[in-house]
Amino acid sequence: MTDDATRGGAWVSLFSGGKDSSWALYRALESGLPVERLLTVHTTGDSYMYHVPETELAGLAAESIGIPLVEVEPDDFRAADAVDSAAQGDAELEPMEAALRDLDADLSVAGVTAGAVESEYQTSRIEAMCDRLGIDLFAPLWQRDPMTLAEEMLDAGFEVTILQVAAAGLDESWLGRSLDRDALADLADLHDEYGVHVLGEGGEFETFVTNGPHMDRGIELEYDTEWSGNRGRIRVTDARLD
Known part of the structure; x- marks a missing residue:
């Protein structure tokens, strides 16, 4: 590797x-x-x-x-x-x-x-x-510091939407939330309190990149949310290129 x-x-x-x-x-x-x-x-x-x-x-x-x-x-x-x-x-x-x-x-x-x-x-x-x-x-992410990686993604211009959550501290308000610097700060706090991985490596959350420097056009999402117990996800109802 x-x-x-x-x-x-x-x-x-x-x-x-x-x-x-x-x-x-x-x-x-x-x-x-x-x-x-x-x-x-x-x-x-x-x-x-x-x-x-x-x-x-x-x-x-x-x-x-x-x-x-x-x-x-x-x-x-x-x-x-x-x-x-x-x-x-x-x-x-x-x-x-x-x-x-x-x-x-x-x-x-x-x-x-x-x-x-x-x-x-x-x-x-x-x-x-x-x-x-x-x-x-x-494998350019392998064994890199998660917060550093997240900040590099944002610095590069990645726009990231959270699609699914399944961890203590991650409630329904995280569904559809942008993974921006405010979200990273909140995830750092949740890591300290609950052990949530800042990049969701353990399946705590899943994401989708709607825009970035490697993409010619951004992607717009429309969706509904589903929540059950302590986990939830968005269901995309429409997606299109800008």
């Missing part, structure tokens, strides 16, 4: 439209890596490996970015029979690996980008996949 651009050839960005995968893509493009495809895995329920809410928005983001998107649909996603979290993570990775093998046949894939920050569970599996495929992994 590297946080530097080390190899030429075609690159694929593992992409959900969320802030972390978008930042990995942005940094790859800044570093001169020729990213020729984005790859999104859609899921139908909770996932150990993937960003879950509103992954259908990735298509709009890809259109704004100007890089073709490859989508792995729910019918191709089979992890329901896994007996534990380790087995589920391995099963969840299979459709991504299959898609990358197909892309490699067409593009001769040199590597993938990933937005993992601290998750050994996810990163170890992606590293092992890359080893099997004989490709590199570009």
